[in-house]
Amino acid sequence: MDGRQIMTAxxxxxxxxxxxxxxxxxxxxxxxxxLVGIQRRGVxxxxxxxxxxxxxxxVTLPVGAxxxxxxxxxxxxIAQQPVVKGTQLPVDLNGRTVVLVDDVLYTGxxxxxxxxxxxxxxxxxxIRLAVLVDRGHRELPIRADHVGKNVPTSSDEVVxxxxxxxxxxxxxxxxxxxxPARTA
Amino acid sequence: MNVSxxxxxxxxxxxxxxxxxxxxxxxxxxxxxxxTTDAMKEVLARPISKVPALRGTNVTILFYxxxxxTRVSFEVAAKNLSADVVNIAASSSSVTKGESxxxxxxxxEALGADMIVMRHxxxxxxxxxxxxxxxxxxxxxxxxxxxxxxxxxxxYTMRAHLGDVRGKKVVIxxxxxxxxxxxxxxxxxxxxxxxxxxxxxxTILRGFxxxxxxxxxxxxxxxxxxxxxxxxxxxxxxxxxxxxxxxxRERMDAGLLPSLREYAARFGLTRERLAIAKPxxxxxHPGPMNEGVEIAPDVAVLDRSVITEQVTNGVAVRMAxxxxxxxxxxxxxxxx
Numbered sequence: 068m069d070g071r072q073i074m075t076a077x078x079x080x081x082x083x084x085x086x087x088x089x090x091x092x093x094x095x096x097x098x099x100x101x102l103v104g105i106q107r108r109g110v111x112x113x114x115x116x117x118x119x120x121x122x123x124x125x126v127t128l129p130v131g132a133x134x135x136x137x138x139x140x141x142x143x144x145i146a147q148q149p150v151v152k153g154t155q156l157p158v159d160l161n162g163r164t165v166v167l168v169d170d171v172l173y174t175g176x177x178x179x180x181x182x183x184x185x186x187x188x189x190x191x192x193x194i195r196l197a198v199l200v201d202r203g204h205r206e207l208p209i210r211a212d213h214v215g216k217n218v219p220t221s222s223d224e225v226v227x228x229x230x231x232x233x234x235x236x237x238x239x240x241x242x243x244x245x246x247p248a249r250t251a
Numbered sequence: 252m253n254v255s256x257x258x259x260x261x262x263x264x265x266x267x268x269x270x271x272x273x274x275x276x277x278x279x280x281x282x283x284x285x286x287t288t289d290a291m292k293e294v295l296a297r298p299i300s301k302v303p304a305l306r307g308t309n310v311t312i313l314f315y316x317x318x319x320x321t322r323v324s325f326e327v328a329a330k331n332l333s334a335d336v337v338n339i340a341a342s343s344s345s346v347t348k349g350e351s352x353x354x355x356x357x358x359x360e361a362l363g364a365d366m367i368v369m370r371h372x373x374x375x376x377x378x379x380x381x382x383x384x385x386x387x388x389x390x391x392x393x394x395x396x397x398x399x400x401x402x403x404x405x406x407y408t409m410r411a412h413l414g415d416v417r418g419k420k421v422v423i424x425x426x427x428x429x430x431x432x433x434x435x436x437x438x439x440x441x442x443x444x445x446x447x448x449x450x451x452x453x454t455i456l457r458g459f460x461x462x463x464x465x466x467x468x469x470x471x472x473x474x475x476x477x478x479x480x481x482x483x484x485x486x487x488x489x490x491x492x493x494x495x496x497x498x499x500r501e502r503m504d505a506g507l508l509p510s511l512r513e514y515a516a517r518f519g520l521t522r523e524r525l526a527i528a529k530p531x532x533x534x535x536h537p538g539p540m541n542e543g544v545e546i547a548p549d550v551a552v553l554d555r556s557v558i559t560e561q562v563t564n565g566v567a568v569r570m571a572x573x574x575x576x577x578x579x580x581x582x583x584x585x586x587x
Contacts, residue, residue: 134290136304137294137302137303137304137332137574138302138303138304142304142577142578143307145578146578147264147265147578148265148574148575148577148578150283150286150287151286151287151290151574152290153289153290153293154290154293155293183303184302187297187298187299187301187302188297188298188299189298
């Protein structure tokens with residue numbers, strides 16, 4: 068795959084470990100925490116954060132998966148209906164602190180949809196956001212609480228995150244917009 | 252554009268603007284409906300089983316024939332997706348004043364309908380509607396011809412219990428001639444590779460056989476078995492699924508059967524007859540049932556009877572169909 072690599076597998080691993088420490092520090096513990104990954108690449112990232120928290124705290128946090136397809140604000144603009152990959156939330160969200168996990172924070176629209184989806188499942192005590200890459204260009208008043216790497220980009224670039232669980236390798240690259248778009 | 256947050260588009264293109272019958276669906280499209288239905292089942296299990304996917308979409312339900320489960324099922328499905336639902340019963344509309352189908356469709360369109368779910372007593376009526384309507388038509392049953400959402404919910408229910416239906420023996424028992432359910436099921440079940448047996452009285456099969464030969468090539472070419480027989484024992488032997496069809500009394504004027512009692516005695520699904528099938532065989536019925544005619548009351552409530560499950564799955568399948576058909580704006584792009 069071409070494009071400029073901005074994070075290596077090691078850098079991704081360290082970013083996950085740092086985020087796992089920040090989460091616990093900010094919460095002053097792990098009580099009531101639940102990690103919810105946004106389909107698709109947020110899900111393996113949420114699991115990795117849970118593993119990292121387990122390593123230094125000895126606590127196993129519940130991990131869920133959230134599909135935001137039905138909550139997208141661009142459904143009527145998309146040429147074909149996206150595939151729905153499914154939502155699994157292992158615990159009741161009422162009174163919990165939910166940490167949403169996603170790979171890239173960009174316009175903020177995905178996170179807006181995710182928050183709408185979450186509140187249909189209950190009333191969390193708080194919702195936080197952890198992302199591997201924040202590339203800027205927000206279109207909504209949304210910010211991340213935990214960021215693996217801040218990457219200045221221009222809007223004609225694409226941030227492509229690949230993860231071992233889905234793509235067979237860990238890397239973050241910046242590609243030009245005319246590079247062939249990945250649809251998996 | 253941010254690739255990682257862009258929507259995942261299906262590997263198989265959903266090419267349908269309308270759902271008039273299942274015969275035009277590829278196996279890949281049928282599988283996409285099944286996968287999407289799984290997601291809808293998860294939505295139905297939520298504390299708030301409503302998602303905003305079709306917000307702002309007007310779904311008009313236009314029924315020219317009596318129906319409870321199909322009409323309500325589509326209405327619940329559309330509401331679960333946050334669509335605006337308009338119900339029109341032909342019996343209380345301008346249709347009684349002689350308005351033609353085409354004029355009614357144009358009127359409904361002018362009133363803002365984006366999708367029309369339609370049931371009509373005349374085979375082919377939805378095809379005419381699709382020619383004049385700018386949006387999508389979903390066939391909720393037309394004459395003897397087709398009932399695609401029923402066939403897809405039947406397939407979904409079978410898969411939920413049997414896994415893949417490929418090679419599984421599925422028997423459709425009863426008045427297949429007057430049954431749009433049977434005809435649509437022929438397409439989806441042979442496409443999915445089931446060993447399909449159609450069974451009923453010879454007087455009824457004569458007409459059905461002609462249809463099957465003309466349209467399904469006499470045996471759904473290139474697919475698994477497709478057998479038409481009036482031998483109930485042969486049909487039921489070691490069956491994995493037995494689907495009894497309602498004896499359509501209102502369509503039986505032609506004297507195809509001597510009496511209901513004789514039909515019940517020779518073709519009714521009783522405990523004794525079901526014993527010929529596999530001990531685990533699923534009992535299905537598209538409803539509404541004539542208990543004591545095509546199905547015995549004690550069979551309908553057996554543990555392996557999935558008749559009420561068919562109704563529940565009907566809502567999820569129809570949500571999936573509405574969702575998939577609501578897409579399709581070829582000039583548009585994603586902004587994710």
